[in-house]
Amino acid sequence: MIRTADKHSKILEAAIRVFSRKGFFHARISDIAKEAQVADGTIYLYFNNKYDILISLFEEEIGKIIMEVKLLLESKADDNPREMLRIFATHHLQMMDDRRELAEVLQMELRQSNKFMREYRNTKFSEYLDIISGIVRKGQELGVFRPDVLPGVFKRAFFGALDETARLWILSPDHSYSIHETAEQISAIFINGIIQPAAR
Amino acid sequence: MIRTADKHSKILEAAIRVFSRKGFFHARISDIAKEAQVADGTIYLYFNNKYDILISLFEEEIGKIIMEVKLLLESKADDNPREMLRIFATHHLQMMDDRRELAEVLQMELRQSNKFMREYRNTKFSEYLDIISGIVRKGQELGVFRPDVLPGVFKRAFFGALDETARLWILSPDHSYSIHETAEQISAIFINGIIQPAAR
DNA sequence: TAAAGCTGGCTGAATGCTCATTCATTATTC
DNA sequence: GAATAATGAATGAGCATTCAGCCAGCTTTA
Numbered sequence: 001m002i003r004t005a006d007k008h009s010k011i012l013e014a015a016i017r018v019f020s021r022k023g024f025f026h027a028r029i030s031d032i033a034k035e036a037q038v039a040d041g042t043i044y045l046y047f048n049n050k051y052d053i054l055i056s057l058f059e060e061e062i063g064k065i066i067m068e069v070k071l072l073l074e075s076k077a078d079d080n081p082r083e084m085l086r087i088f089a090t091h092h093l094q095m096m097d098d099r100r101e102l103a104e105v106l107q108m109e110l111r112q113s114n115k116f117m118r119e120y121r122n123t124k125f126s127e128y129l130d131i132i133s134g135i136v137r138k139g140q141e142l143g144v145f146r147p148d149v150l151p152g153v154f155k156r157a158f159f160g161a162l163d164e165t166a167r168l169w170i171l172s173p174d175h176s177y178s179i180h181e182t183a184e185q186i187s188a189i190f191i192n193g194i195i196q197p198a199a200r
Numbered sequence: 201m202i203r204t205a206d207k208h209s210k211i212l213e214a215a216i217r218v219f220s221r222k223g224f225f226h227a228r229i230s231d232i233a234k235e236a237q238v239a240d241g242t243i244y245l246y247f248n249n250k251y252d253i254l255i256s257l258f259e260e261e262i263g264k265i266i267m268e269v270k271l272l273l274e275s276k277a278d279d280n281p282r283e284m285l286r287i288f289a290t291h292h293l294q295m296m297d298d299r300r301e302l303a304e305v306l307q308m309e310l311r312q313s314n315k316f317m318r319e320y321r322n323t324k325f326s327e328y329l330d331i332i333s334g335i336v337r338k339g340q341e342l343g344v345f346r347p348d349v350l351p352g353v354f355k356r357a358f359f360g361a362l363d364e365t366a367r368l369w370i371l372s373p374d375h376s377y378s379i380h381e382t383a384e385q386i387s388a389i390f391i392n393g394i395i396q397p398a399a400r
Numbered sequence: 401t402a403a404a405g406c407t408g409g410c411t412g413a414a415t416g417c418t419c420a421t422t423c424a425t426t427a428t429t430c
Numbered sequence: 431g432a433a434t435a436a437t438g439a440a441t442g443a444g445c446a447t448t449c450a451g452c453c454a455g456c457t458t459t460a
Contacts, residue, residue, distance in 0.1 A: 160364025161357035193389035
């Protein structure tokens with residue numbers, strides 16, 4: 001052992017790579033151990049079981065993403081809800097493209113997680129979605145977004161649109177459209193869809 | 201043996217229930233067999249293996265959905281692309297709500313399928329998405345939709361929005377919004393987003 | 401008419417493989 | 431020389447898949 005080098009995150013990073021390659025169910029603990037250059041048993045010193053690795057991974061990574069995008073929104077969008085949607089879209093797609101392996105894991109496993117881990121409520125993910133509904137509410141207060149759009153519906157529609165688009169890239173990584181072009185398209189559709197006609 | 205009663209579809213229907221309850225990986229062949237009132241071995245007379253059940257299920261069920269929605273579009277939307285989007289959205293959500301168990305399976309497993317069944321290309325699903333891009337192209341030809349919207353991006357965004365919304369219902373079946381209200385909201389956002397300003 | 405033989409669908413217990421998890425042992429650190 | 435951290439072989443549970451045999455109904459034979 002040369003260095004202790006934070007095994008916890010070393011294992012999580014290895015897990016992202018392995019889960020993205022094989023999917024959660026086909027990934028063996030021994031695969032993750034090998035990838036993290038650690039013994040099989042060591043993993044159990046840091047995590048309770050295989051699911052716990054996946055959940056920790058969600059919490060930590062989505063947590064980071066939330067931080068990033070909140071910072072970006074505060075620093076660049078000075079209270080302009082249209083701009084905020086555009087920034088959110090661009091950041092989401094950019095992140096999915098930069099971190100392909102993480103994106104695959106989130107794409108594939110996030111949906112399942114509620115299924116087989118009944119007790120796990122995925123609060124970080126809800127928090128991520130709530131950034132969108134927050135933007136909508138702000139836009140409605142400022143009178144630039146139509147008041148009849150339900151923020152709770154909009155947040156899912158907007159996230160779903162981005163997520164499904166990102167899925168295309170993951171499945172066939174040679175995108176025909178650029179990130180900015182796509183983020184632009186999607187936010188344009190939604191902004192035109194939600195904007196107050198008077199404000200146009 | 202009283203009746204031969206089409207074991208193939210009896211097994212598929214059982215599989216939908218079991219997969220929706222436990223997820224593909226946790227579902228045992230013996231669970232499906234019991235649910236279908238059939239011996240474990242019988243399943244292998246109709247399907248090659250566990251994956252084959254899932255793939256057959258996708259193909260057949262998505263095939264039915266495609267048929268339904270195409271019929272509906274032909275009979276009710278007489279060449280009005282705005283109306284077509286509204287019909288597609290309503291039909292999709294209605295179907296996900298009527299067939300909760302199927303919806304769960306599609307939601308949870310469709311994403312994964314490309315992962316662990318590398319060879320399976322999921323052509324039926326593409327066909328379903330292409331209905332949307334077809335509507336967009338038609339709208340652009342007729343001059344009611346903006347020509348700068350990319351149909352290939354729009355189809356994913358629209359589907360993604362519907363799919364993510366449906367997911368909410370699956371996770372917490374006591375919807376706060378009605379199907380029609382939601383379908384209305386989503387298609388309104390997208391129609392406003394894609395419509396040619398002149399045509400407004 | 402009845403017994404005997406066939407046939408193809410169906411059965412479900414047995415097989416064999418794949419791991420997640422454990423824990424006695426070993427290495428490292430202070 | 432404790433105490434702490436890490437190791438990895440052994441355990442045992444879980445389950446997809448197989449296949450030898452069963453059975454219902456039909457055909458042939460006497």
